[in-house]
Amino acid sequence: MKRAILPLLISSFLVSIPAYAQDSGVGKRVDRLEKEMRAVQRKVFPGGSTKFFEPDIAPENAATSAPSTTTSAVTDLIARVDALERSMADLTGQVEQNGFRLKQIEDKMAAMETPGSSASTGGTSVSSSVSSSVSSSAPAAGASTSSATATPDPERVEVVASIVMPDTGxxxxxAYIYGYRLWEAKYFPEAQAQLKKAAADHPDHRRASFSQNLLGRAYLDDGKPALASVALYENYQKMPRGERAPDSLYFLSTALVQLGKKTDACRVLGELQDVYPDEASGRLSDRIASGKSAAGCK
Structure with a gap:
């Protein structure tokens, strides 16, 4: 019974050695323990089995015993730990990069919630000098700006009344289509009043951007570039994601050229290309080219 139990205890003891193989001086400790175990074997079991411990002197023809697995086990463990450390370093770097990118996205999203912020446009904002130019070009409050306030012409009233507002539900x-019809018929003061009302009454509608942009164009066609610049700039500032925001920048440059502010007009066209590259290189490319030519942009 003792012969059966002792080898099992010895075997269990040696199996645990690789787990501590990285301790300081572990090699010497393992050698000492092995010698002590061999001495125990020779003393307790003379001529016993070599299943667990190789004899001090092996027969000449005896097969070479298998090398100790301690060194290879420790080497494998070290290699695995090194690989894990490298993986952890890579993961840490990725987490830090993702955290930084997430912070940027959160900052942009927060800025987009602020009306008129530069981040809400997806690019840089119109320069302060252009904004100042638009502000300085605006007419004084209370000034008469529309011939619609004059005594109405009965014949004109009758013709305008013949332009029917659609009723699609x-x-x-x-509201936008009615303003468009008035503009198309060249009744610019009436179109201005209708488009201004359409944009104000339906600010969340898809056509709000269309109404505000066409309002600026109606002012331009009516020979009022100062009012046009204000309406167009507001469309870009308040609804930068609107479908006609890029167009408003182009027509804003046209208004600034008419106001003698060609340098600012060039900056606005540059803004259009930076913020809306797809539209600038697509459907508005010809207009941008003609606008740069009119403004003398380099």
Missing amino acids: DAGED
Whole structure:
């Protein structure tokens, strides 16, 4: 019974050695323990089995015993730990990069919630000098700006009345289309009043950007570039994601050229290219080229 139990205890003891193989001086400790175990074997079990411990002197023809697995086990463990450390370093770097990118996205999202912020446009904002130019070009409050306030011409009133507002059930769409029809018929003061009302009454409608942009164009066509610059700039500032925000920058440059502010007009066209590159290189490319030519942009 003792012969069966002792080898098992010895075997269990040696199996645990690789787990501590990285301790300081572990090699010497393992050698000492092995010698002590061999001495125990020779003393307790003379001529016993070599299943667990190789004899001090092996027969000449005896097969070479298997090398100790301690060194290879420790080497494998060290290699695995090194690989884990490298993986952890890579993961840490990725986490830090993702955290930084997430912070940037959160900052941009927060800025987009602020009306008129530069981040809400997806690019840089119109320069302060251009903003100042637009502000300085605006007419004084209370000034008479529309011939619609003059005594109405009965014949004109009758013709305007013949232009019917559509009734499709979409109030925002109908309001814009009616303003468009007035503009198309060249009744610019009436179109201005209608488009201004359409944008104010339906600020969240898809056509709000269309209404505000066409309002600026109606002022331009009516020979009022100062009012046009204000309306167009407000469309870009308040609804930068609107479908006609890029167009408003182009027509804003046209208004600034008419106001003698060609340098600012060039800056606005540059803004258009930076913030809306797809539109600038696509459907508005010809207009941008003609606008730069008119402004003398380099």
